[in-house]
Amino acid sequence: MPARHLALIIALVSLTHVNAAPAWRNIGPGGGGWIPCLAISPHDSRVVYAGCDVGGFFKSTDAGANWCIHNTGLHDLYVEVIAPHPHDPHIIYVGAEGGVHKSTDGGETWQLQREGFPPTQLHSFSAPIGAMAIDPQQPDALYAGIGRPRWNKGGTGTIYKTSDGGAHWVVANPNGGGMDREAIVSDLVVHPRESRRVFAATNRGLYRSNDAGATWRLLNKGLPHNHIRRVGLCAKQPDVMYLTLHTEPGKQPWQGGVYRSDDGGETWSPKLERLSKQVGKPGAPAPMTSNVDRLAVHPTNPDIAYVGDTAWVSAFIYHTTDGGQHWQRVTFHPSPRAKQSNMDYGWITMWGPTVMGLAMDSRVPDTLYFSTSGHIFRTTNRGEHWTQSYTQRAEKPAGAPDSPTGWWSGTGLEVTCAHEVAVHPRDPKRLYLSYADIGLLQTFDGGRTFTQTVRGMKNSGNTFTIAFDPDDPRIIFAGTGWWNRNAGDVCRSDDGGMTWRVVGNPATGLPDGQTRHLLVDRSSPASARRIFVSVKEHGIFCSEDGGASWHACNTGLPKDNVRGLAQHPREPAVLFALLDDNAGLFRSDDNGRNWRRLGGGFAWADPQALVVCPSDPQRLYVAARERFKDRKLHPGGVFASRDGGATWTQVLKDRFTASLAVDPRDADTIYAGGMDHPFHDESLGRGLMCSRDAGRTWQSLNAPELACTKIAGITVDPHQPTRLYLSTSGNGVFVRDE
Numbered sequence: 001m002p003a004r005h006l007a008l009i010i011a012l013v014s015l016t017h018v019n020a021a022p023a024w025r026n027i028g029p030g031g032g033g034w035i036p037c038l039a040i041s042p043h044d045s046r047v048v049y050a051g052c053d054v055g056g057f058f059k060s061t062d063a064g065a066n067w068c069i070h071n072t073g074l075h076d077l078y079v080e081v082i083a084p085h086p087h088d089p090h091i092i093y094v095g096a097e098g099g100v101h102k103s104t105d106g107g108e109t110w111q112l113q114r115e116g117f118p119p120t121q122l123h124s125f126s127a128p129i130g131a132m133a134i135d136p137q138q139p140d141a142l143y144a145g146i147g148r149p150r151w152n153k154g155g156t157g158t159i160y161k162t163s164d165g166g167a168h169w170v171v172a173n174p175n176g177g178g179m180d181r182e183a184i185v186s187d188l189v190v191h192p193r194e195s196r197r198v199f200a201a202t203n204r205g206l207y208r209s210n211d212a213g214a215t216w217r218l219l220n221k222g223l224p225h226n227h228i229r230r231v232g233l234c235a236k237q238p239d240v241m242y243l244t245l246h247t248e249p250g251k252q253p254w255q256g257g258v259y260r261s262d263d264g265g266e267t268w269s270p271k272l273e274r275l276s277k278q279v280g281k282p283g284a285p286a287p288m289t290s291n292v293d294r295l296a297v298h299p300t301n302p303d304i305a306y307v308g309d310t311a312w313v314s315a316f317i318y319h320t321t322d323g324g325q326h327w328q329r330v331t332f333h334p335s336p337r338a339k340q341s342n343m344d345y346g347w348i349t350m351w352g353p354t355v356m357g358l359a360m361d362s363r364v365p366d367t368l369y370f371s372t373s374g375h376i377f378r379t380t381n382r383g384e385h386w387t388q389s390y391t392q393r394a395e396k397p398a399g400a401p402d403s404p405t406g407w408w409s410g411t412g413l414e415v416t417c418a419h420e421v422a423v424h425p426r427d428p429k430r431l432y433l434s435y436a437d438i439g440l441l442q443t444f445d446g447g448r449t450f451t452q453t454v455r456g457m458k459n460s461g462n463t464f465t466i467a468f469d470p471d472d473p474r475i476i477f478a479g480t481g482w483w484n485r486n487a488g489d490v491c492r493s494d495d496g497g498m499t500w501r502v503v504g505n506p507a508t509g510l511p512d513g514q515t516r517h518l519l520v521d522r523s524s525p526a527s528a529r530r531i532f533v534s535v536k537e538h539g540i541f542c543s544e545d546g547g548a549s550w551h552a553c554n555t556g557l558p559k560d561n562v563r564g565l566a567q568h569p570r571e572p573a574v575l576f577a578l579l580d581d582n583a584g585l586f587r588s589d590d591n592g593r594n595w596r597r598l599g600g601g602f603a604w605a606d607p608q609a610l611v612v613c614p615s616d617p618q619r620l621y622v623a624a625r626e627r628f629k630d631r632k633l634h635p636g637g638v639f640a641s642r643d644g645g646a647t648w649t650q651v652l653k654d655r656f657t658a659s660l661a662v663d664p665r666d667a668d669t670i671y672a673g674g675m676d677h678p679f680h681d682e683s684l685g686r687g688l689m690c691s692r693d694a695g696r697t698w699q700s701l702n703a704p705e706l707a708c709t710k711i712a713g714i715t716v717d718p719h720q721p722t723r724l725y726l727s728t729s730g731n732g733v734f735v736r737d738e
Helices: 003-019
Strands: 025-026 035-041 048-051 058-059 077-083 092-096 099-105 111-113 129-134 140-145 159-162 185-190 198-202 205-211 227-232 243-247 256-259 290-299 307-308 315-320 358-359 366-370 376-379 389-392 408-410 418-423 433-437 440-443 463-468 476-481 490-492 501-504 514-522 531-535 539-543 562-567 575-579 584-588 607-612 618-624 626-630 632-634 637-641 648-651 655-660 671-674 687-691 709-717 725-729 735-736
Touching: 035 077, 048 077, 048 358, 048 366, 058 584, 077 129, 092 129, 111 476, 111 626, 129 198, 129 632, 140 185, 140 198, 159 185, 185 227, 205 227, 205 315, 227 290, 243 290, 243 307, 290 358, 307 501, 358 562, 389 584, 418 709, 433 463, 476 514, 476 531, 476 709, 490 531, 501 539, 531 562, 575 607, 584 607, 607 655, 618 655, 618 671, 637 655, 637 671, 648 687, 687 709
Parallel strands: 035 358, 129 185, 562 607
Antiparallel strands: 025 735, 035 048, 048 058, 077 092, 092 099, 099 111, 129 140, 140 159, 185 198, 198 205, 198 227, 227 243, 243 256, 290 307, 307 315, 358 366, 366 376, 389 408, 418 433, 418 725, 433 440, 463 476, 476 490, 490 501, 514 531, 531 539, 562 575, 575 584, 607 618, 618 637, 626 632, 637 648, 655 671, 671 687, 709 725, 725 735
């Protein structure tokens, strides 16, 4: 090759490398979120699919050893059901709360299939998909049932049908066609030989159609009631069918379990031997009552079936080999009181294996997978042993302390909701990740391995934020609480976050409530360290003795929730507090003793974040979400002040801006993250936006590998400000170097 050609090639390669956009990397320990559905490719047993409630769609091509997120084209990330094409391995359908999506490239990308469905809604779900089924004889024909089975709502007794692979849909049963108009469809099965025969499991009964879904007949002979969850049949002997029945939690007598039919659903008989039948006390949470739900029937042997229980008190998989005459428990969760265990459990040991999704390999029926609200497990020997498929054990990083929970590396199945990432003030490779449900995790090697560090925390499931002591980073404070109710406290660690003790609770003067924001006053002496914390529904509290005792600092503040708390970077006595419900922004000049309102009357109905620019404290930014309140639509987006909060300008219009960060060296560089509410048809956030000119213009920093555009938090690495960490609502944490 001539030298000039070689030089040109080298130059082009170098230019491509220089101009290539930096890539986002997903980091985390694996697992940790609700996984409601699973499917195994009928063409390749190594290909497995998982659908999550807020994390979207995952795919494994090596039998669950590794996973990749594939959300490109999805319009919402709650995947309820997965339906692989029986003949074409490239075609997959998913049913989500926002509608049907189709992939023609093996799940890499998706297209919304809406034609024939109601118009999308801004404040509700127009057609949530509760179940789907493909006609095995005519695979361009699909059925989709409407409802939200997990929440037991959204039923309209409606079945949609397409005959052209999802391009066009029609209501198969106008006016119900005999189906209850409030039926929630939770499962659909097409007869493997008679295409016009379809079965629908609903909360109003099991229905059968003999005319491709146009009319339906209730099949309930032998059943104690009509709340059906799943239905399955043996492909080789389709007259043999099973269903799972939902019993109402807390009520006697228990009326759940499995029923079998040998005449195509005309009559049913109970098959309950050795199933758990525990009933919770009246008023107890639903998972205190045993309820088998998921069902898998062997494709050639009608006497072999599996069911999974959703209860906390009986979180088991059961197996029958005699047609349901006897059920045998085949999952034994490792615990201190367990007499036996047949499960490799991974790092999530805080809860049991309640069964959310269940899939049998149609090619190798001895292989099954099941999912929980945090794990995926696999068996290749009919349940004799289960291996987890969401994380892998790792070696302890050099220099890291011992951890009782061990060290773990994710397999790509990151399905968590992360609140924030905190970078250790002296070690850029040591990160603290605050999560919903799984608490606080640490990495000592920049995100390659993780360990959970919640020992000593009372509310260890949710860590909202942490703050370091300015002189001794071994001293850390954490704000914790419940995700779904207002309870929480402040914890303190004196060993870098490996162990904790509760220091802020009602006994020490801090009200019980979620502690969302923490500040450690860098100007206070170490012997009397001053800490500020916001407590949901109670305002701001202060400790002047390192957390030992607390008092209120609410003089001048209205009784509204604090959505942001910041300290002036040059004047430590100056604090800023951002309040919701149009209360506005407040300033204290005396360490929180007294507050006054700023902004000339400007306020936000649903503010989410406050930033005071480190390089220019007169520059303040607020992120807010749109909200309809008092018969008025209050705008969302990013708002900027150049005069310490006296006046404000909207610099980005966006309905659901939820997070905000500013480059510590440059007040003009702003990062804004969008995170839409998951309560309507198209519920994706705008993702990550960046402005380099104080908000005059914006550009998207999204990329295909940033699989989640629901950005809950943004962290600029203080050691290397070109490095960004994104906390997402559904796919854990992403990192990239600009």
